Amino acid sequence: MKILVTGGAGYIGSHVVKELGRRGDEILVYDNLSNGHDWAVLYGRLVKGDLSDNGFLEEVIKEFSPDAIMHFAASIQVEESVREPLKYYRNNIMNTINLLEVMVKDGIRNFIYSSTASVYGIPEKVPVSEDTPLNPINPYGFSKVAIERILNDLSKAADFNYVSVRYFNVAGADPEGRIGQAYREATHLMTRALKTAKGEFNKLQIFGTDYPTPDGTCIRDYIHVDDLAVAHLLTLDYLLKTGKSRSFNCGYGHGYSVREVVEAVKKITCKDFKTEEVGRRPGDPPVLIADSSRLKNELNWSPKHADLDYIIMTAWEWEKKLD
Numbered sequence: 001m002k003i004l005v006t007g008g009a010g011y012i013g014s015h016v017v018k019e020l021g022r023r024g025d026e027i028l029v030y031d032n033l034s035n036g037h038d039w040a041v042l043y044g045r046l047v048k049g050d051l052s053d054n055g056f057l058e059e060v061i062k063e064f065s066p067d068a069i070m071h072f073a074a075s076i077q078v079e080e081s082v083r084e085p086l087k088y089y090r091n092n093i094m095n096t097i098n099l100l101e102v103m104v105k106d107g108i109r110n111f112i113y114s115s116t117a118s119v120y121g122i123p124e125k126v127p128v129s130e131d132t133p134l135n136p137i138n139p140y141g142f143s144k145v146a147i148e149r150i151l152n153d154l155s156k157a158a159d160f161n162y163v164s165v166r167y168f169n170v171a172g173a174d175p176e177g178r179i180g181q182a183y184r185e186a187t188h189l190m191t192r193a194l195k196t197a198k199g200e201f202n203k204l205q206i207f208g209t210d211y212p213t214p215d216g217t218c219i220r221d222y223i224h225v226d227d228l229a230v231a232h233l234l235t236l237d238y239l240l241k242t243g244k245s246r247s248f249n250c251g252y253g254h255g256y257s258v259r260e261v262v263e264a265v266k267k268i269t270c271k272d273f274k275t276e277e278v279g280r281r282p283g284d285p286p287v288l289i290a291d292s293s294r295l296k297n298e299l300n301w302s303p304k305h306a307d308l309d310y311i312i313m314t315a316w317e318w319e320k321k322l323d
């Protein structure tokens with residue numbers, strides 16, 4: 001199969017490229033390298049390009065003529081989206097529309113969309129299933145809901161099918177240590193905690209200790225990036241086989257609080273570090289835990305790394321390699 005991967009030089013995209021490459025798919029990565037790295041593309045060809053550049057994008061898509069496009073290129077930080085909503089609406093909504101327009105024009109009908117648990121906002125019930133109403137509470141989540149809505153409309157109006165994969169908290173790194181999270185400004189909990197353990201920061205801030213959770217800090221469902229990558233291949237095969245447009249949650253169905261993650265990071269790294277309890281971070285829902293029964297039952301997804309210590313260990317090995 002010929003697969004075009006936008007954002008394939010980034011954290012999640014590069015792990016998906018690794019899995020596609022392993023099974024022999026032909027890959028073209030389209031990435032502007034704003035957060036991605038050329039060394040992260042382990043298979044296929046990398047083309048440096050921006051999704052806002054319609055002309056170039058169309059040229060690349062026409063020439064490669066993919067069977068499907070997997071779309072990872074996006075801005076992804078909840079807190080930043082609250083401060084800079086327009087950046088999120090431009091990158092995540094307008095650029096995706098550009099891509100979809102080119103796809104429709106060139107008759108490319110299969111699309112895998114990188115969505116998020118942020119689409120649910122503060123869900124009434126956890127674990128969260130795909131039927132939960134979409135009620136985002138931050139611009140990042142809204143940008144993803146907007147595209148899901150557009151995809152739904154498009155699938156009815158054109159010869160176009162999609163799968164939207166809604167991720168919970170992705171963490172960990174390639175067990176062979178070749179790729180991992182390498183954002184220039186990392187804000188995610190696991191990465192911040194590991195960088196603090198490494199001595200890059202003198203303390204880790206804990207955002208909010210008064211949430212309605214057992215220890216007062218937010219609970220998230222942390223999933224190893226390789227399990228998520230495999231889930232993408234399953235959804236891709238499903239889409240190519242059935243042509244059905246669907247959404248799938250991807251998480252383990254088990255949550256850890258911020259404090260639990262911090263303690264686990266200290267244990268795995270054998271490093272003690274200072275923490276500081278500060279106020280809530282805007283845009284954070286208290287608890288997000290996935291109900292991934294659909295992915296497990298319908299696509300036989302069987303995660304291999306559902307273990308917080310293992311996730312931290314692979315991320316720590318990776319983090320130690322970074323400057």
Ligand code: UFG
Nearest residue numbers: 078116117118168169187188189192205206207218281288
């Ligand atoms: N946190 C801290 N200190 C930090 C960083 C984070 O206390 O230095 C807390 C946050 O306030 C939050 C939790 O750790 O309560 C997790 O925060 P992250 O920034 O690691 O991740 P988010 O839950 O905000 O968002 C991530 C992805 C989204 C995805 C979401 C789904 O970035 O794309 O998980 O659960 F939608």
